[in-house]
Amino acid sequence: MTTQQAVYRRVLRRETHSPRTVSAVMVASLLFIVLIAAITGAVWWLMDAGFRDQATAWISAQSENGGGQTTLTATGAISVLVSLLLLVLALSPGRRARRTRTTERMALLVDDGVLADAVADAVAVRGGISRRQVSVTVGRRVVTVRITPTSGLPLDRAGAEAAVTETLAEIGFAATPRLIVAPRGVVA
Known part of the structure; x- marks a missing residue:
């Protein structure tokens, strides 16, 4: 294969397949928001004893009332749906006409x-x-x-x-x- 044919093949592949830029940016943005929320929560947990006590009381109240299980189930179901959507976006051919x-x-x-x-x-x-x-x-x-x-x-x-x-x-x-x-x- 000559260099010119390799260039043709690469350019034609780029023109016949749609980019995954939008889905990659969406995933990166969601991960960034989750990371910022986790860091903020961790710092707040370490710095504010009142927040730590309130969070602990809310978590224990949720687990005693049984509301924690429904919250966890709903969160798990939403996570599975988002994961399946992202998997389909990643594996679908994305071909242009x-x-x-x-x-x-x-x-x-x-x-x-x-x-x-x-x-x-x-x-x-x-x-x-x-x-x-x-x-x-x-x-x-x-x-x-x-x-x-x-x-x-x-x-x-x-x-x-x-x-x-x-x-x-x-x-x-x-x-x-x-x-x-x-x-x-x-x-x-």
């Missing part, structure tokens, strides 16, 4: 919306229908094409499927086409 191709001379980054427009245009031209009657959604592995035919005019389903397949092959991005034709047409 973009696709990449590289050659020895260049790297190409294409938004899925551009691919959808190209497929929709090709289907509209091949089917002889208005571009407004074709809707395309590009997923990870599947390109879904929804066609609303013109009322009273037959639609060449095989031609539309061929247009999708040919367009994707010409562009060079592999995906499985899925064609959905609306049961009712529009009035032209």
Whole structure:
């Protein structure tokens, strides 16, 4: 692998994956607030005997009344939910709706919306229908094409499927086409 290809790969990876900056800042801020509260409480505990006596009395009253168990249970449940949320944020792929191709001379980054427009245009031209009657959604592995035919005019389903397949092959991005034709047409 050449240095140029390594740079392409790194840049394309950065452009196709969303950053985790927001979640990292949120976690760091929460930990900072908890740390400051713990330090403040510890210093206050050491310096003020009245606070120490009040805190000890409140803790013993909570444990005697049984309210401490519900408080601990609620705190534990909230902690588990926050932990699961942070775990999902950390492990989810965080992919953007973009696709990449590289050659020895260049790297190409294409938004899925551009691919959808190209497929929709090709289907509209091949089917002889208005571009407004074709809707395309590009997923990870599947390109879904929804066609609303013109009322009273037959639609060449095989031609539309061929247009999708040919367009994707010409562009060079592999995906499985899925064609959905609306049961009712529009009035032209």
